[in-house]
Amino acid sequence: MRLYAESSKCSGCRACLVACSLNLFKENNPKKAALVIGAHFPAPGNYAVSVCTQCGECAAVCPTGAIQKNDRGAYYVIPADCTLCEACVPVCPENVMFVRTGLAETAWKCDLCGDCIAVCGTDVLRIGEIEAKA
Amino acid sequence: MNGYGGNILRVNLTTGKITKEPTPPELARDFIGGRGFGAYFLFKEVPQGADPLGPENKLIVSSGPLSGLMIPGAGKCDFTCKSPLTGGYASASLGGLFTAEIKYAGLDSIILEGISPKPVYLFIEDDKIELRDASSLWGKGTFATEKELKEKLGEEFQIACIGPGGENGVSYAHINHDYGRQAGRGGVGTVMGAKKVKALVIRGTQPIPVADLDAYRKAGMAMYDACKKSEMLKPWQNLGTTMVVSWCDEIGALPTRNFSAGSFEGGKTLYGPYMREKIVVNDKGCFACPSPCGKYSRMKRYGTNVEGPEYETIGMIGSNLGLAEIEDVAQANLLCDDLGIDTISAGGAIAWAMECYEKGILSKAETDGLDLKFGNVEAVFKVIEKIAKREGLGALLAEGTKRAAQKIGKGSEKFAIQVKGMEQSAYATHSATAMLLAYMTADVGAHHNRAWAITYDLQVGRELVNADKVARVIWLQHIRPMFDTLGACRLQWVELNLDLELYPPALEAITGVKRSWQDLHLVSERIWNLTRLYWAREQPGFGRAWDMPSPRFYTEPPKSGATAGKITSLEDVNKLLDVYYEQRGWNANGLPKLETLERLGLTRLVG
Amino acid sequence: MSAKLHALGIIKSYIGGKSEIVVDAGNTIRETMRALNIPSEIVALVLVNDAPQAKEYRVQAGDVIKLIAVVGGGVNEFRNE
Structure with a gap:
């Protein structure tokens, strides 16, 4: 399973980011969220939502095995095992693998909790089976 | 904390x-x-x-x-x-x-x-x-x-x-x-x-501390869940505030040609669904909002983009200036936004100038050669720029409608549509007494935000003047500004019917302080009275006269539209104020009584 | 030949507290509302098959009509006070 985002429906409110940080870190802090909303204004005037595809590239390069699969089938970070080496960051094809040392003592990523979906009023996000690439 | x-x-x-x-x-x-x-x-x-x-x-x-x-x-x-x-x-x-x-x-x-x-x-x-x-x-x-x-x-x-x-x-x-x-x-x-x-x-990158994290997450999620289940969510997302344009036109509340009427014969090309179809490209929401009212538009005719226009701008720059095409209104909106001026007051000031011009009070020389008739799109664009630059006629209009009318005189004060010097926003109030009172008594001047009472007028009888209507205005004046005090938007409650009782548990989980809506109303009332005292402190002679609406609404019935022939009598205007002051615990001149200040714990602050 | 009419918000109280009733096709929305004693001036928006329509729209068989009331916040709460 993975998260899917339909960017054309996004209105840029970022409720998903707050919900995400509350799940990952038990904090109100959208700077520590695992999805990204890019805003393109004043033209063309739309948003681009980047989400984790659970492709596993991050886990494949993690030297300490700190990125594992949870029972939802999502890769998640075990903070105690993360050495902040940042090997996972450049390999992420969606730029949603995070290491920001000023903000947290661990890497972080989407663990497929689904809270972002619960607060999205415009139905941008959904969790679905991973589809084969066209 | x-x-x-x-x-x-x-x-x-x-x-x-x-x-x-x-x-x-x-x-x-x-x-x-x-x-x-x-x-x-x-x-x-x-x-x-x-x-x-x-x-x-x-x-x-x-x-x-x-x-x-x-x-x-x-x-x-x-x-x-x-x-x-x-x-x-x-x-x-x-x-x-x-x-x-x-x-x-x-x-x-x-x-x-x-x-x-x-x-x-x-x-x-x-x-x-x-x-x-x-x-x-x-x-x-x-x-x-x-x-x-x-x-x-x-x-x-x-x-x-x-x-x-x-x-x-x-x-x-x-x-x-x-x-x-x-x-x-x-x-x-x-x-x-x-x-x-x-x-x-x-x-900022710091977390906001909360008193009870689990209770807060639960309370917050319950609010989103209720918003998403609201039957009003989809229609509201589709149109935002433009939903009411056609309704206001139908009931005679859409300001038309400087509030001389409340229905606009060119209104249909300003309506929400028309706008959505013609220019809207995306929805744009504020922080954490499940029901974005912002509509992002592309104006093909001009090759430009703007957020909006929303209802107020459509009313004030559209029908109130006689502009009938949404794309032109959107372009004027863009000019105001970029030049940094309020579309509501700008619309009010320009409408006043247009009426002056059509009545011969302002000559063509005084409008810098512009043919400032209602409906002249190009003239509107030029005047907006002149206002921002304070150039020629723009310097006069940049003062605001009240001061501009005082300067020009010749009876133009009577159609300066303002209260306390602030241009009235986009509800024509010839025949909507609660909304009229809301404008008369709003703490900043004639602004709709504090008490959007016009729906109540239509539900209970628009010409009625009674204690219930006044109470409704006061209730709204406490509840809506409370949202601006809490730092959240009121529109989930107003438009989606989000249950007000969902707020106190969330607020308690966040702050650790238990407050009922009754407690919140008291704080709102405290703020309302404090700002009233601020006016009295700053403006010598402040009182009842400052709460009077534009005479247009009690002397000049519209000639056309749903409110043709209708006004609110001066007697009713005064009765509205009498009852309002009494319910607020103010004296006959509209100043808070000592006992009211004592009840609100304001005596020490105001000395 | 009939259509369905959904009432949202306070309009429900005008059709006996129901949220859905069956109405005849062939009349305009305005005529339909008049027949049901729903005051046009409290209806902010008409959706037919989820698309906004004017009150002059003539109802077709099978249409799903939604009448959306002007809201403005807390009508019921206020009345209950």
């Missing part, structure tokens, strides 16, 4: 000194946040008789305890100062993403004091707070300013900035944010311009 950023930031622009003080717990207890903080600091710290454009005035920017949290619409920021438009209390609410960053930067209020010797912008990145040179930005439009700052500093920074209107001292200059959200009314941008502050730039 749970639910709060925890600090008040003071920036003395004259000396460059920047200080922080902890947010006083008793301030949070008595005034909660947002516009409550603004009203408190204004009353307490800006000396009596301060020049709105002088160093003694302060611009107080405040978030509330819900701002930046997982609460629907928790993105409301209050800007308070002494108004250069009215000489009284100004409080303007800004949506978008700005207020959340204030909290993440560990702040509740930012107080700008003094006047900078040169153009600056205030840079805040957590604890790194600096005044930086803005000489190269001075003179630029709000869009170019925001774009340049974001490109230079990064997308995560949120920007609130002024345009040429604020720099040039237009009395109703706004503060623009996120390419189309404004703190619009009362000249808050004028005060920022007088202080030589081009922009506020902020990014």
Whole structure:
């Protein structure tokens, strides 16, 4: 399973980011969220939502095995095992693998909790089976 | 302090000194946040008789305890100062993403004091707070300013900035944010311009502490769930505030040709569904909002984009100026946003000038050669630019409708559609007594935000004048501004019918303080009375006369439309005020009685 | 030949507290509302098959009509006080 985002429906409110940080870190802090909303204004005037595809590239390069699969089938970070080496960051094809040392003592990523979906009023996000690439 | 950023930031622009003080717990207890903080600091710290454009005035920017949290619409920021438009209390609410960053930067209020010797912008990145040179930005439009700052500093920074209107001292200059959200009314941008502050730039990375994390997440989720289940969600998302254009046209509340009527024969090409079809390309929401009312539009005719227009602008720049095509209204909206002036007051001032011109009170020489007839699109575009530059006729209109009419005279005061010096927003009130009273008594002048009572008029009988209607207006004046105090949007309650009882548990989980709506009403009433006293302190002779509406609504019945032949009698206008003052605990001249101030715990503050 | 009419918000109280009733096709929305004693001036928006329509729209067989009331916040709460 993975998260899917339909960017054309996004209105840029970022409720998903707050919900995400509350799940990952038990904090109100959208700077520590695992999805990204890019805003393109004043033209063309739309948003681009980047989400984790659970492709596993991050886990494949993690030297300490700190990125594992949870029972939802999502890769998640075990903070105690993360050495902040940042090997996972450049390999992420969606730029949603995070290491920001000023903000947290661990890497972080989407663990497929689904809270972002619960607060999205415009139905941008959904969790679905991973589809084969066209 | 749970639910709060925890600090008040003071920036003395004259000396460059920047200080922080902890947010006083008793301030949070008595005034909660947002516009409550603004009203408190204004009353307490800006000396009596301060020049709105002088160093003694302060611009107080405040978030509330819900701002930046997982609460629907928790993105409301209050800007308070002494108004250069009215000489009284100004409080303007800004949506978008700005207020959340204030909290993440560990702040509740930012107080700008003094006047900078040169153009600056205030840079805040957590604890790194600096005044930086803005000489190269001075003179630029709000869009170019925001774009340049974001490109230079990064997308995560949120920007609130002024345009040429604020720099040039237009009395109703706004503060623009996120390419189309404004703190619009009362000249808050004028005060920022007088202080030589081009922009506020902020990014915070700190968490907001809450009292009970699990209870808060549960309460917040319950609110989102209720919003998403609302049968009003989809229609509201589709049209936003433009949903009411056709309704207002039908019932005679759509301001037409300087409020001379309430129905517009060209209205159909201003209606929400027409606009959605023709120009809207996307929805644009404020922070944490599940029901975005912002509509982002592309005007093919002009090759431009704008957020909006929303209802107020459609009414004030559209029908009120006789413009019938939404694309033209959207373009005028863009000009106002970029030049940094409030579309409502600008629409009111231009409509007044158009009526003067059509009646021969302003000659073509006095309109700088413009054929300023209702419906002349090109003339509207040119006048907007003239206002922002304070050039020719624009210099007169930049004063606001009340002062412009005093200057020109010749009976034009009678059709200056304003209360307390603030242009009336976009509801024609010939026959809607609760809405009329709402405009008469709103704390900043004739603004709809405090009590959108017109739906109640239509539900119970628009011409009725009774105690229930007055009570309804007061109830709305406590409940709606409370949202601006909490730092969240009221529209989930207003439009989606979100249950008000969902708020107290969320607020308690966040702040750790249990408050019922009854408690919140009391705080609202305290703020309302304090701002009333502020007016009385600043304006000699302040009282009942200041609450009178434009005579148009009690002397000049519209000739056409749903309200043709209808007005509210002067007797009813006075009766509305009598009952209102009595219910508020004010004397016959509209000033709070001592016992009212005692009940609200205000006697010590006001001396 | 009939259509369905959904009432949202306070309009429900005008059709006996129901949220859905069956109405005849062939009349305009305005005529339909008049027959049901629903005051046009409290209806902010008409959706037919989820698309906004004017009150002059003539109802077709099988249409799903939604009448959306002007809201303005807390009508019921206020009345209960």
